[in-house]
Amino acid sequence: MEDKVKKALIDIVGEDNFTDNLIDLISYSKDASEHKHRPDAAVWPGTAEEISAILKLANMYRFPVTPRGAGTSLAGLAVPEKGGVILDLIRMNKIISVSVTDRLAVVQPGVVYADLERALEPHGFFFPPDPASGTVATLGGNVATNAGGIKGAKYGTTKDYVLSLQIVLPDGRIMRTGSKCMKSSSGYDLTKLFVGSEGTLGVVTEITLKINPKPSLSATAMATFEDVEDAGRAVSEIMHSGIIPSALEVVDQETLIAINQNTDLNLPEVEAILIAETDGHTREETQFQLNKVIDIFKKNNAVTVKQATTQEEAEALWTARKSAYAVMSRINYSLAVEDLSVPMSKVPHMLKVISNLAKKYDLKIPTVGHAGDGNLHPTISYDSTNSDEVKRVEQASVELFEKVIELGGTVTGEHGIGLAKARFMPLEHDPVAMDVMRSIKKSFDPNNILNPGKMALDA
Amino acid sequence: MEAKYDFEKKYRDQVLRCSNCGFCRAVCPVFGTTLRPAYNARGKMLILKEVMDGTIELNDELIETLFQCTTCASCAENCPSGVNVPDIIKQVRKDMVNIGSCHPAFKGMNEVLKSHTNIYAEDEPEDFERERNKKAEYVYFIGCVGSYREDEATLETLDLLDRLNVDYTLIDEVCCSGVLEDVGYEINGDLVKKNMDRILATGAKTVITGCPYCSRTFNNKPQYAGLAENGIKVLHITQFLKDFDFGVTTDKLVTYHDPCDLGRHCGIYEEPREIIKKIAPNFVELRHNRVDALCCGAGGGVRGAYAKNSIAMARRRLEEVEEVGAEVVLTECNSCVHNLANAKLRKQKFKIYNISQFVNELMEEAE
Numbered sequence: 001m002e003d004k005v006k007k008a009l010i011d012i013v014g015e016d017n018f019t020d021n022l023i024d025l026i027s028y029s030k031d032a033s034e035h036k037h038r039p040d041a042a043v044w045p046g047t048a049e050e051i052s053a054i055l056k057l058a059n060m061y062r063f064p065v066t067p068r069g070a071g072t073s074l075a076g077l078a079v080p081e082k083g084g085v086i087l088d089l090i091r092m093n094k095i096i097s098v099s100v101t102d103r104l105a106v107v108q109p110g111v112v113y114a115d116l117e118r119a120l121e122p123h124g125f126f127f128p129p130d131p132a133s134g135t136v137a138t139l140g141g142n143v144a145t146n147a148g149g150i151k152g153a154k155y156g157t158t159k160d161y162v163l164s165l166q167i168v169l170p171d172g173r174i175m176r177t178g179s180k181c182m183k184s185s186s187g188y189d190l191t192k193l194f195v196g197s198e199g200t201l202g203v204v205t206e207i208t209l210k211i212n213p214k215p216s217l218s219a220t221a222m223a224t225f226e227d228v229e230d231a232g233r234a235v236s237e238i239m240h241s242g243i244i245p246s247a248l249e250v251v252d253q254e255t256l257i258a259i260n261q262n263t264d265l266n267l268p269e270v271e272a273i274l275i276a277e278t279d280g281h282t283r284e285e286t287q288f289q290l291n292k293v294i295d296i297f298k299k300n301n302a303v304t305v306k307q308a309t310t311q312e313e314a315e316a317l318w319t320a321r322k323s324a325y326a327v328m329s330r331i332n333y334s335l336a337v338e339d340l341s342v343p344m345s346k347v348p349h350m351l352k353v354i355s356n357l358a359k360k361y362d363l364k365i366p367t368v369g370h371a372g373d374g375n376l377h378p379t380i381s382y383d384s385t386n387s388d389e390v391k392r393v394e395q396a397s398v399e400l401f402e403k404v405i406e407l408g409g410t411v412t413g414e415h416g417i418g419l420a421k422a423r424f425m426p427l428e429h430d431p432v433a434m435d436v437m438r439s440i441k442k443s444f445d446p447n448n449i450l451n452p453g454k455m456a457l458d459a
Numbered sequence: 460m461e462a463k464y465d466f467e468k469k470y471r472d473q474v475l476r477c478s479n480c481g482f483c484r485a486v487c488p489v490f491g492t493t494l495r496p497a498y499n500a501r502g503k504m505l506i507l508k509e510v511m512d513g514t515i516e517l518n519d520e521l522i523e524t525l526f527q528c529t530t531c532a533s534c535a536e537n538c539p540s541g542v543n544v545p546d547i548i549k550q551v552r553k554d555m556v557n558i559g560s561c562h563p564a565f566k567g568m569n570e571v572l573k574s575h576t577n578i579y580a581e582d583e584p585e586d587f588e589r590e591r592n593k594k595a596e597y598v599y600f601i602g603c604v605g606s607y608r609e610d611e612a613t614l615e616t617l618d619l620l621d622r623l624n625v626d627y628t629l630i631d632e633v634c635c636s637g638v639l640e641d642v643g644y645e646i647n648g649d650l651v652k653k654n655m656d657r658i659l660a661t662g663a664k665t666v667i668t669g670c671p672y673c674s675r676t677f678n679n680k681p682q683y684a685g686l687a688e689n690g691i692k693v694l695h696i697t698q699f700l701k702d703f704d705f706g707v708t709t710d711k712l713v714t715y716h717d718p719c720d721l722g723r724h725c726g727i728y729e730e731p732r733e734i735i736k737k738i739a740p741n742f743v744e745l746r747h748n749r750v751d752a753l754c755c756g757a758g759g760g761v762r763g764a765y766a767k768n769s770i771a772m773a774r775r776r777l778e779e780v781e782e783v784g785a786e787v788v789l790t791e792c793n794s795c796v797h798n799l800a801n802a803k804l805r806k807q808k809f810k811i812y813n814i815s816q817f818v819n820e821l822m823e824e825a826e
Binding site: 021023026027028029031044072090091112114326335384385 | 472475476478479480481482484485494495496497501502505506509515520521523524539540541
């Protein structure tokens with residue numbers, strides 16, 4: 001990095017908020033994906049004005065800037081692929097306000113999801129999109145990826161809750177989108193453009209979120225299936241049965257085997273288990289909904305069905321799903337966490353496709369997922385030091401996504417494209433759509449300084 | 460490629476298994492106060508992976524993060540991939556010392572213990588007004604912090620043991636030197652021998668200590684295996700006191716801070732609470748308690764080497780005390796007491812005590 005650029009950055013953020021130390025450059029070179037590249041420096045800005053000045057500088061000297069939250073991206077969104085400066089937003093971590101009457105919360109991008117959850121709890125409210133990384137992931141990151149979570153089937157994803165954003169554009173101008181109203185039809189919906197734009201169109205510096213009253217009761221049930229396609233059919237049927245469960249998750253056989261190897265949960269190693277939760281304000285309501293779910297489980301050849309009778313039992317049932325990542329990561333050195341989504345009617349077939357691919361390429365692909373919105377996470381566990389295995393992982397991924405697109409699906413339900421899935425963008429989006437996306441990027445960021453090299457936008 | 464450093468020989472698999480998920484950010488006390496990713500477990504593992512790949516060497520530039528870790532093990536406890544970062548860090552520190560790259564505070568500590576009896580290089584042991592090296596059923600081992608920095612608290616603990624008519628003796632103790640193994644060096648054989656000889660000479664069958672770090676050292680380090688071989692048990696004072704009845708209570712709102720060395724490292728969570736419940740029925744847990752307890756910031760040598768961050772970590776823990784509105788914070792570790800007390804702001808009105816010290820005060824007031 002040129003000395004004058006370094007000096008200019010220090011002038012903007014202060015010496016304590018700038019680093020080009022080796023230990024920091026290495027720490028910022030990775031997120032939770034397999035991609036890696038060091039930045040030239042990192043800064044911890046405190047205000048939108050500082051970020052504005054940094055982006056103006058970036059345009060003047062043409063260096064890349066990569067905004068970053070907790071760096072838990074599974075797709076390389078936060079990896080500074082072209083070097084340049086990391087904008088670590090973690091110090092912008094204030095919950096600015098919570099208004100129950102207006103049903104909204106205003107937060108800075110560095111606020112950790114779990115801290116927001118804790119702040120809303122005493123008011124009886126919650127922010128439904130609950131990513132598994134919620135103990136560390138930041139709201140800025142949630143907005144960048146349009147994060148989902150276990151409650152997605154009923155409550156939707158981040159984009160359904162963002163009312164307004166303050167953004168610093170790549171040229172340094174600061175603007176607001178949306179409003180604090182529950183609904184608005186005023187002008188282009190810029191808010192929705194930025195949500196899920198992976199830090200390529202602007203840096204989010206303030207987020208106004210709609211919050212939901214939290215249902216006080218829930219009911220949970222787990223069903224085991226000897227045939228994964230039966231489980232898939234049960235999922236489809238549940239989601240068009242008239243009720244909507246607050247969660248409907250699938251855990252496959254490979255995952256169950258891994259869980260049993262690493263815990264003493266002693267789960268049956270069947271082809272698939274489904275865990276469903278219904279929520280509401282009365283016992284009758286939650287039970288009515290869960291009864292429908294249980295009927296469908298049974299209709300689709302569930303071998304066992306168990307309903308939790310206490311809070312502890314419900315938590316025990318959920319442990320199977322929530323410990324999945326942990327046990328998968330112990331199978332081998334590396335994980336390629338995929339994130340495909342398919343139309344609901346294709347879920348049964350997709351589950352079978354994944355297990356066939358695992359056999360074809362001799363790979364372990366434990367799969368869990370938000371079956372209720374057709375979003376599956378086949379997670380290839382492999383030895384990254386074995387070049388043959390790495391090649392097979394790539395081949396399996398390509399065939400997987402070709403199949404997904406064939407079924408009318410998408411290569412990413414919630415993790416985003418970043419670097420990991422950039423090569424599949426042309427597979428999913430037609431040439432006109434790709435051209436339009438590139439035009440939008442160019443219009444916002446003519447010098448391509450903001451998080452460049454992502455989403456296959458660099459033609 | 461042959462592994463260059465011992466940490467790679469022992470822990471290569473674990474370093475590779477780190478999936479860089481970042482979940483350790485939620486629990487690392489150093490990261491929690493500084494918000495600097497280079498300090499937390501993931502940052503450290505990324506750096507060590509590059510060392511293993513040969514893209515960087517172990518060198519002085521890495522001291523700032525590899526020697527700044529309280530070894531609280533919250534990361535290990537919460538790591539989905541089962542990576543034991545503190546164990547890896549302790550080994551890396553030995554590799555760094557081997558190549559001559561070490562934090563000066565720890566190099567200094569090692570030197571001090573070659574010619575002094577304690578980490579503070581104090582020459583005169585505090586006079587606790589009690590005979591040392593008697594024959595007795597129990598040895599009470601104070602530890603360096605209790606002897607030279609929290610002597611008031613230690614005096615009260617000894618007063619309590621007297622009130623309970625415990626047949627104990629102090630000894631001419633020297634630093635257990637367990638800390639050296641954690642900061643890149645080796646336990647000091649001369650000091651071990653002195654402690655062993657002096658303990659054995661008392662004829663005691665049990666060593667009680669208020670320092671959970673010393674009790675871990677005595678119980679786990681092979682250099683102290685002679686204790687068990689001679690049928691000598693080592694107890695932390697909370698394990699010893701839990702069966703006593705004290706006949707005093709307070710109605711103050713009391714909370715308990717689990718020291719990392721007693722809680723997460725030894726699994727001793729209930730004994731201190733059993734004692735507290737007897738004397739303080741008005742008890743409230745801190746938000747992060749038992750296995751999730753937040754580190755006070757003193758451990759792993761951080762107090763000496765990175766004092767500013769150490770105090771910041773303690774302050775962060777004390778915010779949790781304010782959160783529950785406790786009037787009294789109890790713990791049983793002189794290091795924790797020392798760091799928390801140093802960090803307490805004047806406007807924070809709660810008091811910080813070791814349990815044994817607090818019980819003694821209650822008994823004194825009752826007289």
